[in-house]
Amino acid sequence: MIRSVNSRILVLGASGLIGRFITDDLRQRGCTTVGVARAFSPSQRASPFDIQLPIMALDAPALASLIRAHEIDVVVNCLGVLQDGPGSDTAAVHRDFVARLLAAITACGRRVRFIHISIPGMADEDHTAFATTKREAERLIASSGVAHAILRPGFVIAPSAYGGSAMVRALAALPVDLPAKDAATPFQPVAVADIATTIAWLAMQPTDDEATRAVSWDLMQPEAVTLGDVIGAFRRCFGTMDWPRVAVPATLINLGAFAGDLCSRLGWMPPMRTTAIAELRRGVQGDPAPWIAATGITPATLDRAVGAHGATIQDKWFARLFLIKALIIASLVLFWVASGSIALFISFPATTAILTTRGWPDWFAVPFAAITSMMDISVGVLIAFRKTATFGLATGIFVSLGYMVGCAVLTPDLWLEPLGALVKTGPAIVLMLVALLMMDNR
Numbered sequence: 001m002i003r004s005v006n007s008r009i010l011v012l013g014a015s016g017l018i019g020r021f022i023t024d025d026l027r028q029r030g031c032t033t034v035g036v037a038r039a040f041s042p043s044q045r046a047s048p049f050d051i052q053l054p055i056m057a058l059d060a061p062a063l064a065s066l067i068r069a070h071e072i073d074v075v076v077n078c079l080g081v082l083q084d085g086p087g088s089d090t091a092a093v094h095r096d097f098v099a100r101l102l103a104a105i106t107a108c109g110r111r112v113r114f115i116h117i118s119i120p121g122m123a124d125e126d127h128t129a130f131a132t133t134k135r136e137a138e139r140l141i142a143s144s145g146v147a148h149a150i151l152r153p154g155f156v157i158a159p160s161a162y163g164g165s166a167m168v169r170a171l172a173a174l175p176v177d178l179p180a181k182d183a184a185t186p187f188q189p190v191a192v193a194d195i196a197t198t199i200a201w202l203a204m205q206p207t208d209d210e211a212t213r214a215v216s217w218d219l220m221q222p223e224a225v226t227l228g229d230v231i232g233a234f235r236r237c238f239g240t241m242d243w244p245r246v247a248v249p250a251t252l253i254n255l256g257a258f259a260g261d262l263c264s265r266l267g268w269m270p271p272m273r274t275t276a277i278a279e280l281r282r283g284v285q286g287d288p289a290p291w292i293a294a295t296g297i298t299p300a301t302l303d304r305a306v307g308a309h310g311a312t313i314q315d316k317w318f319a320r321l322f323l324i325k326a327l328i329i330a331s332l333v334l335f336w337v338a339s340g341s342i343a344l345f346i347s348f349p350a351t352t353a354i355l356t357t358r359g360w361p362d363w364f365a366v367p368f369a370a371i372t373s374m375m376d377i378s379v380g381v382l383i384a385f386r387k388t389a390t391f392g393l394a395t396g397i398f399v400s401l402g403y404m405v406g407c408a409v410l411t412p413d414l415w416l417e418p419l420g421a422l423v424k425t426g427p428a429i430v431l432m433l434v435a436l437l438m439m440d441n442r
Contacts, residue, residue, distance in 0.1 A: 007203045008032045008071050012055060012101075013078035015040050015442060017162040018117060018153070018192060022076060023050075025196035031203060034070050041442050055079065056097060063104035067112060074203045075105060076115045082130055082163070083275040085264040094133035095140065102144045111207045113147045115199055120152040120188075120218050120286040127282075128275045142214070147207040151198060154220030154284045155230060157305040158192035162442065164280070166322050167271040168227075172234030173319030177245040182253070183228030186283040188220035191305035194297060195219055201295050211294070218286030221299045227280065233306040238316055253277060263326070267386030269441070270326060321438065328435045333384045335428065336396060340376030343369065358411055375399060383435075393436040400429045 009026055013019040014035030023035040027047065035050045044050065058066070067075065079097065081088040098116070105112045119134050126132045141148050161169050171178065198219060205212045235241045257277040260270040288299060311319075343351045348369065355365035379399060382392025404425055407414045414422055 007073040009034070009074045009076060009199075009203055010067065010070060010072040011035045011076045011078060013037060013080070014050065015044055016078055016080075017158055017160060017165065018156060018195060019076075019078035020044060020160075020442075021158055021192045022078065022196050022199055025193070026200060026203075029200050031200070034072070036066075041440065044442065056092065058100070060100045060103040060107065063101055064108040067104060067108040067110060072108075072110065072112060074113045074115060074199075075101070076117070076199055077101065078117045080117070080134070082269075083261075083264065083273050084129055085261075086267055088264075090129045090133045091136075094130075095136045098137040099140055102140060102146055105146050106144070111147075113149070113202065113205075113207050114141065115149045115151060115202055116141055117195075118150050118152050120154060120220065120284055121282065125282060128278050130275050130279065131282075138216070142216075147213045148215075149202050149212065150216040151195065152216070152218045152286060153195050154188040154190040154218070154286065156192050156195070157189050157302075160442075161318065161322075163269075163271045164276060166318075167276075168231055169234055169238075169315075169319040170322040172231050173238050173240060173316060174323070175240075175243050175245045177247045178228065178231070179247060179250045179253070182250070182281060183226060183231070185227045185281060186285040187225060187227040187230050188223075188285050188288075189225065189230055189302050189305055190220045191300035194299050197297055198291070198295060201297070215290075215294070217291035217294070218288045219291055219299075220284070220286055220288050221301055221305075222288050222292070223301065224285070225302055227283075230302065233302050234319075236303075237306050237311045238319065239310060266384055269386075325435070325438050328431060328438070329383065329389070332393070332396070332428075332432060332435060333380045336376050336380030336383065338380075340373045340378075340380065343376070344373035348373075354411070354414070358413075390436065390439050393432050393439075396432050397429050397436070400425050400432070 009031050011019050011023045011026070011033060014023045015037035019035070019037070023033050026033040033049060035047070036053050036055060037050075038055055039052055040050055053066075066072075077098065079093055081090055081093045084090055102114070105114055116137065118138055119131060121131070123135050126135055138150055141150060155168075156165060158165065177183070198217075202212065207213065232241070235243075253272075254277070256272045257274045260273040260276075263270050264273060291297070292299065351369045351373065352362070352365045355369065356362060360368075376399075379392055379396045382388040382395060384392075404422060407422055
């Protein structure tokens with residue numbers, strides 16, 4: 001079957017870094033492209049063909065129905081999770097879902113090409129659940145008999161940033177440096193536009209063409225570069241190449257990865273986790289020659305992928321604030337939990353005295369002080385969990401404003417307290433507002 005630019009393409013994981021770019025790029029090329037994701041941000045839903053579905057909950061018959069309903073010719077799977085945790089199961093996403101998807105393609109009654117986004121490297125170098133389950137999916141695909149292309153992109157450079165790509169930008173924008181050993185890790189990049197071009201090229205090929213019926217390609221520039229080189233390219237872009245830097249000890253990086261694992265238990269998805277660091281130190285390298293020979297694509301070089309022009313102000317702000325966001329959230333959690341705990345458990349007599357010395361009766365002052373202290377602790381706990389952080393920040397702003405107004409009416413003399421506790425509430429409100437405005441991930 002000869003395909004054309006009018007091939008109907010289904011992109012799974014269309015809200016992610018690669019999936020979103022591919023979906024938009026294919027549409028610009030004239031392909032009817034259905035983008036499916038568990039959830040889209042309001043800014044991502046650019047087309048009625050962007051469909052929110054609980055993808056991981058769909059069984060093989062439901063997936064087959066989805067393919068038939070939209071008369072799909074090409075299925076592109078961009079789904080992936082970095083590490084096991086609440087709501088994230090590497091085996092379920094990388095292996096079990098792919099098994100159901102292959103069964104759906106086989107049973108849908110259509111001639112469909114399956115394009116799967118995997119990872120580069122050799123199987124004997126896989127030491128994380130992320131890598132081993134990705135490789136298990138490759139073996140399932142290779143033995144399925146389905147027309148397929150397994151694409152193994154290198155370090156992906158895209159106009160937007162998420163996860164590891166955002167962390168690289170942050171390292172380039174701040175006066176810090178990696179340990180020499182980590183900076184020397186092989187790290188062959190690929191422009192996300194080259195991935196999209198490859199998928200568009202494959203969509204044009206007939207499924208019965210033996211040359212492209214079952215391929216596995218490494219997608220990356222052929223020139224060997226290191227992680228330090230990639231960070232250096234972004235430094236040139238940001239104008240920070242000549243900045244003095246402090247080398248980050250490997251021990252501190254390991255500690256940060258452990259802290260990231262703990263944060264993931266609260267629903268956050270920090271880029272610095274043990275799997276991310278392990279994969280970073282493993283490196284990104286492969287042989288793109290078969291891909292280049294088959295498609296005729298000339299991969300963008302590192303400098304061209306990063307950009308020949310200087311970074312925009314929004315690029316710089318994002319890179320500088322990316323790692324600071326975690327510090328802001330952590331400090332606000334500590335601020336609210338510590339202030340409430342001190343008032344409730346350590347200095348409760350002094351807390352109630354603030355009210356009783358101003359004429360409040362004990363029967364009212366004691367429960368009022370206890371309730372407000374527990375409310376402070378609750379705000380901190382709400383901010384700590386990703387699902388409730390937005391509500392917690394909004395509540396914290398409301399509560400802080402309430403304290404300021406209440407004290408102005410009931411205990412105005414507290415505004416003149418020597419340490420200026422109420423005056424400092426204003427900057428705390430501003431910090432919570434900053435955190436609230438930075439909650440978007442995509």
